[in-house]
Amino acid sequence: MRWTVHGERTLYDSDWLRLTLVDVELPSGDRFEHHVARFPAPACATVVRHPRRGILLLRRHRFVVDSFAWEVPAGRVDEGESPEDAARRETTEETGWRPGPLRSVGSFHPMPGAVDQTFHLFVAHGAEQVGEPDEDEAPQVDWKPVEEVRRLMRGGSITDGLTLVALYRALDE
Amino acid sequence: MRWTVHGERTLYDSDWLRLTLVDVELPSGDRFEHHVARFPAPACATVVRHPRRGILLLRRHRFVVDSFAWEVPAGRVDEGESPEDAARRETTEETGWRPGPLRSVGSFHPMPGAVDQTFHLFVAHGAEQVGEPDEDEAPQVDWKPVEEVRRLMRGGSITDGLTLVALYRALDE
Numbered sequence: 001m002r003w004t005v006h007g008e009r010t011l012y013d014s015d016w017l018r019l020t021l022v023d024v025e026l027p028s029g030d031r032f033e034h035h036v037a038r039f040p041a042p043a044c045a046t047v048v049r050h051p052r053r054g055i056l057l058l059r060r061h062r063f064v065v066d067s068f069a070w071e072v073p074a075g076r077v078d079e080g081e082s083p084e085d086a087a088r089r090e091t092t093e094e095t096g097w098r099p100g101p102l103r104s105v106g107s108f109h110p111m112p113g114a115v116d117q118t119f120h121l122f123v124a125h126g127a128e129q130v131g132e133p134d135e136d137e138a139p140q141v142d143w144k145p146v147e148e149v150r151r152l153m154r155g156g157s158i159t160d161g162l163t164l165v166a167l168y169r170a171l172d173e
Numbered sequence: 174m175r176w177t178v179h180g181e182r183t184l185y186d187s188d189w190l191r192l193t194l195v196d197v198e199l200p201s202g203d204r205f206e207h208h209v210a211r212f213p214a215p216a217c218a219t220v221v222r223h224p225r226r227g228i229l230l231l232r233r234h235r236f237v238v239d240s241f242a243w244e245v246p247a248g249r250v251d252e253g254e255s256p257e258d259a260a261r262r263e264t265t266e267e268t269g270w271r272p273g274p275l276r277s278v279g280s281f282h283p284m285p286g287a288v289d290q291t292f293h294l295f296v297a298h299g300a301e302q303v304g305e306p307d308e309d310e311a312p313q314v315d316w317k318p319v320e321e322v323r324r325l326m327r328g329g330s331i332t333d334g335l336t337l338v339a340l341y342r343a344l345d346e
Contacts, residue, residue: 028309065285136176136201161283161338
């Protein structure tokens, strides 16, 4: 059963996100306004696997939640760009490694109750080093053996939802 | 290496979320304003397992992304409430099943680049039926065998990030 949407008004708009209030009615008859953050562009993440090196990770500080954590390369899909092209570009820019052929492993919604964002997931097999990591994005770039990645996931050292879903999906195949 | 935060101003405020612009400087010297959505309350999710019945799921329509998907019981932590108490309350309210003893299986950030939200994860073993599902939240509540849940996860029928991380974490133990 769906909630009925009677209307939507914009509270704030920018190139980066739009905040709206949606007038909704529940099956029980309750009616209220619900905040929604709308992002104009989806994002993508890539799990780069290498038979000897393992999995390519970045250690980032995220000021929004004030924490350091290991993440996979990820970023916003630019206008006119496919999610796959964005995944290849972001991986290369952030880490200095150009990934081998990419394969889609699905997509998901990180916060479908309040945010309309979609995250697209890719796995790449192999990579070639073509440059240096982006100092702004990823001061530390490392290949980690698969077993160490599983330990980091279980031990709570990976706290980014996009990275967690991408890694679980890639390791679940 | 951290981004330097020079200041933060509020664009919009409510009980539900606060939208801000943060003045940040990157290691390279680039300086710009970055949108952040701040949620005053964390959220929680519960994977309820039953030795015979399987895992407790809800089928919900999410108007924000206009899609139906299977989810675990989840919701906002109320003021003064612990994440564990919220997980127990939300599970009971949404599904009509009161979960057995809860165990924390970690937490994560669904969108740490733009949103400060934290999701807390719990696993419960066993449940007792004490009421009916909430018609507004969960028109369909079902126990699914673990193997079917794994198939739904692989097949793309589960698209909610909180549900995916909670299930992967619970099934990874």
